Amino acid sequence: MKFGILVNEGPFTHQASDSAYRFAVAALARGHEVWRVFFYSDGVNNANKLSEPQTDDRNLVSLWSELGKEHDIDLVVCIAAALRRGIKDEIVQDGFRISGLGQLVEAGIQADRLVVFGD
Amino acid sequence: MEEWEEAGPEVVKRFMYVNRRAPYGTIYALECLEVVLVAAAFDQDVSVVFLDDGVCQLKKNQDTTGIGMKNYSKTYGALDDYDVEKIYVEKESLDARGLTADDLVIPVEVVAAEELREIMTQQDVVISS
Numbered sequence: 001m002k003f004g005i006l007v008n009e010g011p012f013t014h015q016a017s018d019s020a021y022r023f024a025v026a027a028l029a030r031g032h033e034v035w036r037v038f039f040y041s042d043g044v045n046n047a048n049k050l051s052e053p054q055t056d057d058r059n060l061v062s063l064w065s066e067l068g069k070e071h072d073i074d075l076v077v078c079i080a081a082a083l084r085r086g087i088k089d090e091i092v093q094d095g096f097r098i099s100g101l102g103q104l105v106e107a108g109i110q111a112d113r114l115v116v117f118g119d
Numbered sequence: 120m121e122e123w124e125e126a127g128p129e130v131v132k133r134f135m136y137v138n139r140r141a142p143y144g145t146i147y148a149l150e151c152l153e154v155v156l157v158a159a160a161f162d163q164d165v166s167v168v169f170l171d172d173g174v175c176q177l178k179k180n181q182d183t184t185g186i187g188m189k190n191y192s193k194t195y196g197a198l199d200d201y202d203v204e205k206i207y208v209e210k211e212s213l214d215a216r217g218l219t220a221d222d223l224v225i226p227v228e229v230v231a232a233e234e235l236r237e238i239m240t241q242q243d244v245v246i247s248s
Contacts, residue, residue: 006246008147008248040150040154041146041147041150041248080153081150100157101153101154101157101158102157102160102161104154104158105134105157105158105161105163106161108132108134108163108243108244108246109130109132109161109163114244114246116245116246116247118247118248
């Protein structure tokens, strides 16, 4: 199955991004495709490469980036949500790209299922 | 955008956006409205639902001067300009808050929870916030 994923929360206050990441890993392991992950609302913080979690904590910014590269997943950060939170091209982690909300609608159209992770 | 255009607008799915939160206090309601206004441009079958505290997003006469937030309630009027005509408000949520359709900034279809559940099951994509 071809999945789209929407992540609406950042990597720390809520578990949503962790759950989305684990869902993506599990889906890929079962042979499914994760076509695009769209980061909206505070979810745009998952792309902030300046984020420095403590060394014994998981680093979702790196994990998403690595997963995206390994499986050729389109990791899209919403520009409107990103700009109001100070997430700009110069601080976006490799593997993510900034684009518009139309990419979310497109994920809904193209994917067999769009799975939403939020609070 | 270009990729989507290649896929063609012949793919029409039923998108439902579900608003369950109060208009202020968190950003969810405002950012959901922003999604809906963009989504409306994609020639999909769009519906918007307001339930639980989400019904308060549509309350008339909002005054945000005391909290320093932008009062964006008038923006819901743009849904009609964007041809978003399926706007559902859950009856039980209105009743619980002492509201009726007359208290809302735009015309809506008031539906009972049971009926709303039926409409939800007919959707291809449900995005809630």
